[in-house]
Amino acid sequence: MNRESMAYDVVIVGAGPAGLAASIRFKQLAAEAGRDLSVCILEKGSEVGAHILSGAVVDPRALDELLPDWKNMDSPLTVPVRENHHWVLTARKKYSMPHLMMPSFMSNKGTYTVSLGNLCRWLAGQAEALGVEIFPGFAAAEVLFNEDGSVKGVATGDLGVARDGSHKPDYQPGMELHGRYTFFAEGARGHLTKELKRIFALERDSEPQVYGIGLKELWDIDPERHVPGRVIHTQGWPLDDNAWGGGFLYHQDAGQVALGFVVALNYSNPHLSPFEEFQRWKQHPEIKAILQGGRRVSYGARAINEGGYQAIPKLAFPGGALIGCSAGFVNVPRIKGSHTAMKSGMLAAEAAFEAISADRSGDALDSYDSALHESWIADELKMVRNVEPLVARFGGTLGTILAGVEMWMRTLKIGLPFTMQHHRDNETLWRKDMVRPIDYPKPDGVISFDRLSSVYLSNTNHEEDQPIHLTLKDADIPITVNLALYDAPEQRYCPAGVYEIVGAEDGDPRLQINAQNCVHCKTCDIKDPTQNINWVVPEGGGGPNYPNM
Template sequence: MVERETMEFDVVIVGAGPAGLSAAIRLAQQAKEQQQELMICVVEKGSEVGAHILSGAVFETRALDELLPAWQSLNAPITTSVSEDDIYWFNNDHKATRIPNYAIPKTFHNKGNYIVSMGNVCRWLAEQAEALGVEIFPGFSAHSLIIEDNVLKGIITGDMGLDKDGKEKDGYMPGMELRAKYTLFAEGCRGHLGKQLINQFKLDAGQSPQHYGLGFKEIWQVPSEQHQEGKVVHGTGWPLDNDTNGGAFMYHAEDNQVVVGLIVDLNYSNPYLSPFDEFQRMKHHPVFKSVLQNGKRIAYGARAIAKGGLNSLPKMHFPGGLLIGCDAGTLNFAKIKGNHTAMKSGIIAADTVLNALKNNQANTDLTEFTAAFKSSWLFEELHSSRNFGPVMHKLGKFVGGAYNTLDQNIFAGKLPFNFKDNVADHDTLLNKDQARSISYPKPDGVISFDKLSSVFLSNTNHEESQPCHLQLANAEIPLSVNLAQFDEPAQRYCPAGVYEIQEVEGQSEFVINSQNCIHCKTCDIKDPSQNITWVTPEGAGGPNYPNM
């Protein structure tokens, strides 16, 4: 039995993203106003706050206006307002049709929003939290749960200094027990502990399975004559086929920097599809190439996105804590935005926890969170867009897009229908014999690139000798099932070259290059056998995004 140091807090928050930091700030603000002393701790697995944050991002300030109304005078890194908003249908690799505003769901309009780096916004939010007395511990992964008598009592941080076999190395440090009256989980999409909590407390009973997209993002420095600060471009169609949903984006940020990316819905059916290569191919379309040519790619990253919406939202409360933000799945895919909704969920969570603490309650099931959530604009927003994703999945891009435009623009999301998509993303792949092989063009090293050079730009690093954080339930399945039936899609859906099939002395071998992992969680989601579980590596491991 490992002896662990124990620290006691009123509230522990797992994850220093927009949801977790908003909850921490709101708790500290309210406690200060009410002259109540609270010990609030935020643990963050990245090497620093913002290191693991990846988002487009066009940012809506609605929740921030509530949380920190004076954010502009507090030097928030939110300065580039949207000046132009274009949406395209990409017909093929050289043609695009600009869609008129009246034919676009109004949720896509971005007047009044800002182009930001959410990594930098989170760094700034952390400063505001610390100024209010919140303790933030970067470089510490929340590894496991403390559950006693079916009540969540806190978390255990990851051990440091174990070798690949789990044996202690020199400098070994056991993880700490962080116990709290309430623990908030804000790990982001497909959170490692959030997934366990959903299973432990059956929080998703009666709901549609969560649905996901894989989002890619690159930052480019481009010539000034090709840059239009504040311009936002979205599009759909090519390079994705008619059976694959998703969309492209390009945002002109400050300092002649352009953000370009692609979101690929993970309910795609062709096991030969490579989301990474679709993204690299996309950039050669004239709409993007005309901006990127003669520029320089300076950053790369990828991250899964929870996009199931209200119909996939689990119950967010359980004995001892709450799931918030993308750990629960509060992103509004009809807006392609989840930061303002994550922040609002954190605000609601903080108010709920504070009321319980004022009444001397600890480790209770905060059932009152549901009423607060349902009376908020967050619920109203998610309810009005509840059909957006399922309609696209069921009716396709054209008919689904027309329905969503009608529903959002004319009926404000109040059409009396409730579409559901009850097929999990990992259950959608065709057998390899039923699918067409896809031949992707070789990257040119100018506009398109390979996976390994891209991972290099993400500044990804893990301690070389540590237990593998990509765990197989059955080591035989990648070859006996996934290779035999699906030509092992992990070697294509992973955006970082983690998984390979190598031939060794005439035998196929499944290789996991965990050092490359950029923590996108796609393998945990899309593996057709649900044989891969992503767990937290040592704290501070993974990407180090400077400006994402």
């Protein structure tokens, strides 16, 4: 295939916190050494931040190291967290958990509530000021390899390909980006990262990564109900002990609250719908009271790494490295991962600069791997490494109590003397005949909503006449396995209405894939029972366009 190519010292896939921090740190080191070294970032979203979705309460620890003067640089971190509330919900009531019951490392002191998308846009400006080239709207579709098997770079996807594979009049072949080192910062369940893990056996010595799905909305609320810097987390209702997760509600600037709900994807009932659980949660009297009289302005969803320290794969391989949520550094009980993602990118940049300064390229950056496991990232994740497995094993009530005891024991240096294991999320569903269907209430159009009107608020769009990016390894499995055994759970775990069983009333059911709706959350790629669904990158610029998430 004849494709144009461009060469850089470092190529980065993904303009999230990790990729941007890596680019800034690398250019800082180059400037300090008086060297003109090149960095480019490919971003599949239409702009930086278009695909970024997080709560978010941001710990500025990594930012303090990367840009020590950030407070004087017009950053979007302007709303410090001033109040912390943790509620345990029943169907009608709440019980506040005193903050003193939380271990000290769970504190939000010194953190900020902010749009992570806006933080990334600001970081992109800092990166470009240092000479980093950022290409939004270009999706990395393929990993390129040298003859010796090392990573050579990536290729962007072709543009102007019709659904039947033919070339439309505006067809443009992809471009190759070659790097002495390539960093993969795709976020949770990156499609190239998944292939790299397989090719280089990066998970051979780690536990499998496990995930949650986070659903989020932004609301403009009544000014009298708005308290900038107030942070609320909830657990309990509406989930039962066969599923776990919780809600969040953050009072941000401009009279807005960011609220959302996270469901761990190891749930067992195939009838469960994370989207419907989120809508039901909003109807709790305490949550509804905050939203009453407000207006929903945005919606989105994204998978979240929840595997913790034991699920970190091997990070370096010949010619490349995994950074940020491509590897998985989320501190689950703190519900924070941006600071660890940024620090991982910084460590990878330092290792790459050291290698290039020694006139090396294409080898494995083992110094990055070792530096990360000796960093404060590892210290932080080791403290909470048994929290997710305890809740997953013992349920939301008993598991949370045991996890709390474990975290307090860790502060006293006497935690469990072993690290618990994970089970893959696609292996946890029970058959449909083993559980009762869940009767979800109809949306009222005021506090709760349907999926299609929600997707509309995500500004999601894909070129309609392009190959479907949600591919099936076997077209029969959705009916012979998923529908027959699990009542087609893809209809419910997808938060965007992508998957739909049609023709059942005529005795000829088939799976219809509404790829146009896809918000790139990756849940289907994770939760499908037989791993029959494979998410591949669509044409660059497609997907959601989150303005302030």
